[in-house]
Amino acid sequence: MDKKRTLIDVIADSKFIHTILSILIGFLVGAVFLAIMKIPVGEAYGMLFKSIFSNTKNLSYCIVYGTPYIVVGLSVAFSFRTGVFNIGAEGQFVIGSMAACVTGILLGSLPKILLIPLCFLAAAAAGAVWGVIVGFLKNKWGINEVLSMIMFNWIAFYLSNFIADFPAIHNEGTAEATRTVSDNARTLLPAGLIEKLNLCPTANWGILVAIILTVVVYFIIEKTTLGYELKAVGFNKSAADYGGISVNRSILTALAISGALAGLGGALQLLGMGGRVSIFTAQEGFGFAGIVVALIGVSQPFGVLLAGLFYGALTYGGGKLNLVKAPTQVVDIIVGTVVFFIAISSVFGAIRYLKKSPQKGGSKS
Amino acid sequence: MNMKKISAVILAASMVLGMMPMAAVADEAPESIKVGMVTDAGGINDQSFNQSAWEGLEALAEENDAIEVNYLESATDADYAANIQTFIDEGYDLIICGGFMLAGATREAAEANPDQKFAIVDDASNADLENVACLMFSQEQASYLVGVVAGMMTKSNKIGYVQGQVTDTMNLFGYGYIAGAQSVNPDIEVMQFNVNSFTDAATASAGATDMITNGADVIYHAAGGSGAGVIQACVDNDIYAIGVDTDQSYLAPETVITSAMKRVDIAVTSITEGVLEGEFAGGVHQYSLEDGGVDIAPTQDLLPDDVIAAVEAAKESILSGDVVVPTTAEECPDFVLE
Numbered sequence: 001m002d003k004k005r006t007l008i009d010v011i012a013d014s015k016f017i018h019t020i021l022s023i024l025i026g027f028l029v030g031a032v033f034l035a036i037m038k039i040p041v042g043e044a045y046g047m048l049f050k051s052i053f054s055n056t057k058n059l060s061y062c063i064v065y066g067t068p069y070i071v072v073g074l075s076v077a078f079s080f081r082t083g084v085f086n087i088g089a090e091g092q093f094v095i096g097s098m099a100a101c102v103t104g105i106l107l108g109s110l111p112k113i114l115l116i117p118l119c120f121l122a123a124a125a126a127g128a129v130w131g132v133i134v135g136f137l138k139n140k141w142g143i144n145e146v147l148s149m150i151m152f153n154w155i156a157f158y159l160s161n162f163i164a165d166f167p168a169i170h171n172e173g174t175a176e177a178t179r180t181v182s183d184n185a186r187t188l189l190p191a192g193l194i195e196k197l198n199l200c201p202t203a204n205w206g207i208l209v210a211i212i213l214t215v216v217v218y219f220i221i222e223k224t225t226l227g228y229e230l231k232a233v234g235f236n237k238s239a240a241d242y243g244g245i246s247v248n249r250s251i252l253t254a255l256a257i258s259g260a261l262a263g264l265g266g267a268l269q270l271l272g273m274g275g276r277v278s279i280f281t282a283q284e285g286f287g288f289a290g291i292v293v294a295l296i297g298v299s300q301p302f303g304v305l306l307a308g309l310f311y312g313a314l315t316y317g318g319g320k321l322n323l324v325k326a327p328t329q330v331v332d333i334i335v336g337t338v339v340f341f342i343a344i345s346s347v348f349g350a351i352r353y354l355k356k357s358p359q360k361g362g363s364k365s
Numbered sequence: 366m367n368m369k370k371i372s373a374v375i376l377a378a379s380m381v382l383g384m385m386p387m388a389a390v391a392d393e394a395p396e397s398i399k400v401g402m403v404t405d406a407g408g409i410n411d412q413s414f415n416q417s418a419w420e421g422l423e424a425l426a427e428e429n430d431a432i433e434v435n436y437l438e439s440a441t442d443a444d445y446a447a448n449i450q451t452f453i454d455e456g457y458d459l460i461i462c463g464g465f466m467l468a469g470a471t472r473e474a475a476e477a478n479p480d481q482k483f484a485i486v487d488d489a490s491n492a493d494l495e496n497v498a499c500l501m502f503s504q505e506q507a508s509y510l511v512g513v514v515a516g517m518m519t520k521s522n523k524i525g526y527v528q529g530q531v532t533d534t535m536n537l538f539g540y541g542y543i544a545g546a547q548s549v550n551p552d553i554e555v556m557q558f559n560v561n562s563f564t565d566a567a568t569a570s571a572g573a574t575d576m577i578t579n580g581a582d583v584i585y586h587a588a589g590g591s592g593a594g595v596i597q598a599c600v601d602n603d604i605y606a607i608g609v610d611t612d613q614s615y616l617a618p619e620t621v622i623t624s625a626m627k628r629v630d631i632a633v634t635s636i637t638e639g640v641l642e643g644e645f646a647g648g649v650h651q652y653s654l655e656d657g658g659v660d661i662a663p664t665q666d667l668l669p670d671d672v673i674a675a676v677e678a679a680k681e682s683i684l685s686g687d688v689v690v691p692t693t694a695e696e697c698p699d700f701v702l703e
Contacts, residue, residue: 057454061447173490175468176530177442201446201477269443278442278466281406281564281590285440319444320451323435 008352015298018348022296022341023310030334034326044326051317058316060199063207066312068093068269070210072286073293073304073311074217075127075261080299081221082254083234088134088149089262090287091156092127094280096263097270098160099126100185101178101277104270105169108182115184120209120267127263130156131255139248145255153287161279177278187271204272211305213261218301220257230254262287289315295339311335394643397431398459401452402633403445404438405464407563413589413610414486414629415463421630422461425637432641445470453481459640461633462486465534471497482645484636486629487534495647500632503653504534505541505690506683507625508587510661511607512545513679514623515583516553517672518605525556525576525584527595529563531702538587538609538625540697541690547699548688549675556581559702563589570594577602585609585625596621605667612662624662631658654683 031041052062072089079086086092099122107115134152137143163169164178171177187204188194194203221227232240233250241247265286270277293311297303318331400422404415422434435457437448445467452460453474460481462471465488475483475494483491484498491497515524526542528535539557546553556579558572569591573584577598584599585607586592592609593616599606600620608616608624632652639645652658661680665673682688691697 065447173468175466176532177466177469180469200450201473202443274441274443276442276469278406281562284406284442315440316447319437319440319448322437323451323455325435328438 006352008348008355015300015303015345018345019296019298019303019342022338025341026334026336026338029337030330033333034330037327039324039326043324044321044330047321047324047326048314048317048331051320052313056198057200060197060203061316062313063309064200064202064204064273064312065316066309067204067206067210067272068265068286069289069293069311069315070207070305070308071213071265071268072262072290073297073308074213074301075258075265076287076290076294077297077299077301077304078217078221078261079254079258080294081234082230082250082258083237084135084145084251084254084258086131086149086255086258086262087146087291088131088152088287089258089265089290090283090285091149091153092130092259092262093266093269093286093290094153094156094160094284095130095266096123096127097266098156098163098277099123099263100267100270101181102163102169104181104185105179108184110184112184115182116187116271119181119185119271120264123263123267123270124260125263127266128256128260130263131259132252135252135255139251153283157280157283160277164277164279171276175278178276180275181271185271186275187268202273206268206272209264209268210308213264214301214305217261221301226253262290265290292335292339295342296335298342298345394641395458397433398637398641399433399435399455399457400426400459400461400637400640401455401457402434402436402461403448403452403463403467404436405445405466406439406441407464407589408438409436411590413563414627417611417627417629418461418463418486418633421634422637424630425634429641432637442466446473449474453478458482459484459637459645461636462488464488465490482640484633486632489649492647492649497647498636498645499647499649500629500636501649501651502627502629502632502659503537503651503690504587504625504627504659505537505544505692506654507627507659507661508538508541508585509545509548509683509688509690510676510679511585511623511625512542512547513549513676514545514661514668514672515542515585515605515607516546516548516550517675518622518668519550519553519581519583521580521582522550522552523554523556523576523580523582525558525573525581527558527560527569527572527584527586527588527592528702529560529586529588529591531559531561535587536694536700536702537692539700539702540692540694542585542587543697543699544691545679548679555699557700557702560588560591563591565591566594566597568594570598573598574602577604583607583622587625608662612664614662614664619667621664622667623665626660626662628652628658628660631656654680 034041034044075089076086100119103119103122134145134148137148138145169178187206189203229245237247293307297307314331318328321328426432426434460483462485468488468490471485475497486500489499492499543555556576560569573595583605586595587609596606596617600617605622606620608621610627613624614621
């Protein structure tokens, strides 16, 4: 190529630069809305960044908040890569979190080293089952997975509320929630370490699990035959079928893995942060946040890792905007704008295509 | 990078960026105070106690420059502790926790920060802590008064009651309502329905419609956001409804004849003013008819004079102690929800 690379080329070629640009635009749009509402932009964003970076306690809060988002983001990203749109991560998260909760309460006397893996296992299994049912309905009767997933989100919602009402599970006090899981099930860091490093009270080692899962997902997608087959089905079902890959089995596998990841996200959130599941009056939205995180991370496992931390930091820091009388919804505007600009990434490719097509007719760079 | 290096970097970063001031509590009256409120997952615009409490605080801050108020909303159950921690770190003098869902998080924070003052709405489980004021409401008293209204306004001798969730706190509404209705109308039948949600207007509407089909002509709801469905069902079938928590007449002026009010705003205002004057006491603070913490709504335009007179008489009897409104299932055998 003898032509100089233009700005559009750079943006269209590098997903990373495009994402960074989208984030900047997001903050810019947020600033415009703040200005319209006559709120000092500097003060609001100052509060936001102070709430994230000012000390180790805040930083650890951001990581704690980000951990479940990373794993649910991985779940959705995995589904994107394998051609099924897992809008059911919300339900899988809820059911995984309840499975971990029930395990953590009923088997509370087991030692940590047994109980925590059991909780994770229960959550992953529950999430996988929740995903596989949907895949089964799709394979057997051709029921659109998006439709059944949205319904399964609500089934999970009410099933969780139903289980939380059992006397053995329900809170001993007045709170409309489950009991708190046994201390042996919690993934919290030792109290001494938390105090020494001035971390938040719910600082936990869940982030390590999230990082390991990121590597595992990367490995499955990029380095294994299984990942190759799943991606092939995602690209083109007919071609994959012709190539000798069982499409139905691949869809089930993809949904099982995606569901298991979302379930694990639920367990990480429960064992790390909450310690209990409340009786929901509205969806908590972790699954839908996972979609946002997957989009911001452009469905790349390591991108999702960063995007999850970004989303966690904004959620935690944004929650404090009220302290300077700025609406917390500014964060939603920022994130919404970021997703919007990431989603239109193909526009830059299209601009380049249109610019070049007179001479070269859409050759790849 | 080893652990030592990481902690060194983190420590250095935190020193450069500076630490938050620690909370300080003075015994004498402070010159000015900061009050922070943490909502439950219902949010600040829940048209219920969060909103009522916040409106009270905002009005107070407006007329008194020495009081600064702020709120943090909780999106999920796991946010309570983080939000409470934020106010502690920011050095707030009083932290108001909106609702019994925050009881566990409040206890943990209050035990870890014995010098920090807390107040919690609708929870008595923290009454043993010296630094937590538990704001409780005698909702059965206000419910008794609207029960009197329902008992007198019904023509079919059948009235309805819709509850949001079956808990000890919520059941008080039912005990009071049934006792009030029976006090003026011994033969009355009170149909009861549990929505099992504070946000499910559709189910609440179905339950209310069922009662109306069976002859109920006045329905009282203690069901938060679900109550909108009850009131709509009453509008559609042209019968009377009774609102809860705030004066809900504005929702349907021709249908909502009155409401049982719970003045969370009065409770948080009085606690806040106490802190400003250097007075604060932990334990249960019970708000009742006596201090206006609960009452029947001022909107009574659709009520005939004899009903208003009966309500006033009932109020007098409760205040004088002649009538003790039931607060347990044993004292109110006709309450059937479980």
